[in-house]
Amino acid sequence: MMDFATRVHNHNYRLDPIIRSLLDTDFYKFLMHQFIWMLYPKVPVTFGLINRTKTVRLAEIIPEAVLRAQLDHARTLSFRENELIWLAGNRFYGRRDIFRPEYIEYLRSFRLPDYKLETIDGQYVLTFEGDWAEVTMWEIYALAIVSELRSRIAMATLDKFELDILYAQTKTKIWNKIKKLKSYPDMRLAEFGTRRRHGFLWQEWVTDAMANELGRSFVGTSNALLAFKHSFEAIGTNSHELPMVFACLAENDDQLKTAQYDVLAKWQEVYDGELLIILPDTFGMTQFLRDAPAWASKWTGMRMDSKEPVAAGEEMIAWYAMRGEDPRKKRAMFSDGLEVDLMIDLHQRFRGRIRESFGWGTMATNDFRGAHPRGLDSLDPISLVCKVTYANGRSAVKLSDNPAKTTGSSPAEIERYLRIFGREGVAEQPVIV
């Protein structure tokens, strides 16, 4: 039967919003946001969206008005009552009451702040400037909007049949990956693909497929809206943003060196248990571990995001052993552009030696490579990031363990960071996403 109302409604709509809920972001943003809001809400911070895939000239693909309409729509959103109740009442990592009532109250009136959008040399320069507690929340929404708009535009010229084939081929691809993963029932992995997703509905389909098929191997999703909607575990703790801003708060070189530990000391005042995950690679993992205070090895584990993962895992195991901790009780979360074969290799290598697990991102939620029905690459994922660029009046720096992932607008500051943190254990690797 003809559903007249739906058909007419489809003619009427003015905007198909990408972000429809402020929960549609990575869960770690809420943990960091509460932390920032409690301790450093007014630090002046700038976030900037960076497309590391320079060959894709985003400003020539996505019309500015279309991008603005999506960003403006996100700014109209506020948290819904049921979303706030979920944040306040849900158990995260096995614990209730992670979010303080005062923070939930603050979220009730939260709106995304303004943005600045310019175009330079075919690329958008999208920046968010203001109080840290306000601008920090833009990160994932901005990434998802740009990523999804690019998909939509690439698909706008496909006819109904080509679209059918596109999704059939992509479902077949992801199904083959999931089938492979099913052979390793001891693996533990989470969906981490919000920021560079093909689209929300596709991310939801993939996450649902993982949950359905992988049983206990699927431990949850980084996406708070999917966790809320489907009662999945929300996964993720913190990101490079924290040590990067802390580094900008340092008043001298000595403080800069210890900023990476000071932020963890503060974190542990606010959170405990499973939330105590170290992200050691902001300024280089080797120097971080070598000079880390004794309490750092008591934490739950680490997330490995830029060092070649076998080397990172071995380094982690050796470090815990040297510090007198049993590595087999420590969490190792790998999350750097992972694909299935690599996850399986890492699982086989580290199984029983550490509590290895995986954050599977872009290759879960946006692997359309080879699926375009006319053979184009316009749906292949690109390397989009949204990073702190300035904080406290200083140019922010992330060195990472892979120079290809270094960020920072000031060569002098990068030079200074390199002088202070050194380059030990750093090695270039190709960045796909």
Add this chain to the structure above:
Amino acid sequence: MMDFATRVHNHNYRLDPIIRSLLDTDFYKFLMHQFIWMLYPKVPVTFGLINRTKTVRLAEIIPEAVLRAQLDHARTLSFRENELIWLAGNRFYGRRDIFRPEYIEYLRSFRLPDYKLETIDGQYVLTFEGDWAEVTMWEIYALAIVSELRSRIAMATLDKFELDILYAQTKTKIWNKIKKLKSYPDMRLAEFGTRRRHGFLWQEWVTDAMANELGRSFVGTSNALLAFKHSFEAIGTNSHELPMVFACLAENDDQLKTAQYDVLAKWQEVYDGELLIILPDTFGMTQFLRDAPAWASKWTGMRMDSKEPVAAGEEMIAWYAMRGEDPRKKRAMFSDGLEVDLMIDLHQRFRGRIRESFGWGTMATNDFRGAHPRGLDSLDPISLVCKVTYANGRSAVKLSDNPAKTTGSSPAEIERYLRIFGREGVAEQPVIV
């Protein structure tokens, strides 16, 4: 928006009919049906459904009541006015008025006759007995019903996600086949897969995909309903049924030997032009050609349905040359369980030497091999046929060029046929569908 009416209707339905229109059959049935109705309407004939894939015990898979409900539903159908107008007014093979007004009038009151359904050793014995002009029409409806019921039952235990993956994988398979075919724009092929289809809607999707993607390479479909609905060319002329029944009308061995030519002589009284396609393999192609009357080589071409196709094509070319005809002007339609690579090989071999074309059947409309999400083979195609088993009180025989495709219930009759027609040029080949 919720379409309440559709949702409630979906709860209400009593039967999801497989055959919903009497046009949902192979177009050749109408050409043969008119021929039979004009000349031999009252010959007593029995058709029988045969599952050549004995390992699949159909009667243990499809409940009898379910099969009866579909067969009974088909018996309630009559031709609709717009269907009759199409048959009467449409151009087939470039010609109008192929169907006589009296035949169209006869179709107006046509209903499918009764059937007989028994079970022996896990297989259904489904037979249609009566006047030739009545029972002949059951052939394709019966095959499609059994084939599609088997698919439905195999899919009944799959959840929504598994069904999604099933079709995604199958779409990907057929898409890869169509992509291959697109590299050969001079190829000419038709969809021939009604009888062993996965389902009507899937056949329609595949045929539509072929029409969309293959351009001039797609010459049409054997399915009259799809041709009617989508303005595709209706393809097909005649089948083994005609010489098999004519052979049963023979009163002695001499008449039996010439029956295969007598039927063509009659056919040529009724039809001409592109409809003059010889199907030479009913009792063996080599003897057919060797002893054929002079006029046979004037016909438009042949359909090759059981001899190894390279041998069949070469034999055809040599025969035309020997008979003083230019093979390059003769149609060669290959139709024996073809798959893409074989069609491409045959195209490359015969291109420019004959007017080669292809009837792509089961591997287009029912290739679910390897696509079952739990790895079962319950959706793999099987070799179902519906053949004349008796006519004029005699056991009907088809020898074919492949002994694996021989049919006939009387060993003595088969022996007699073999004695009269010989075995020259016959070779065993595996039968998949």
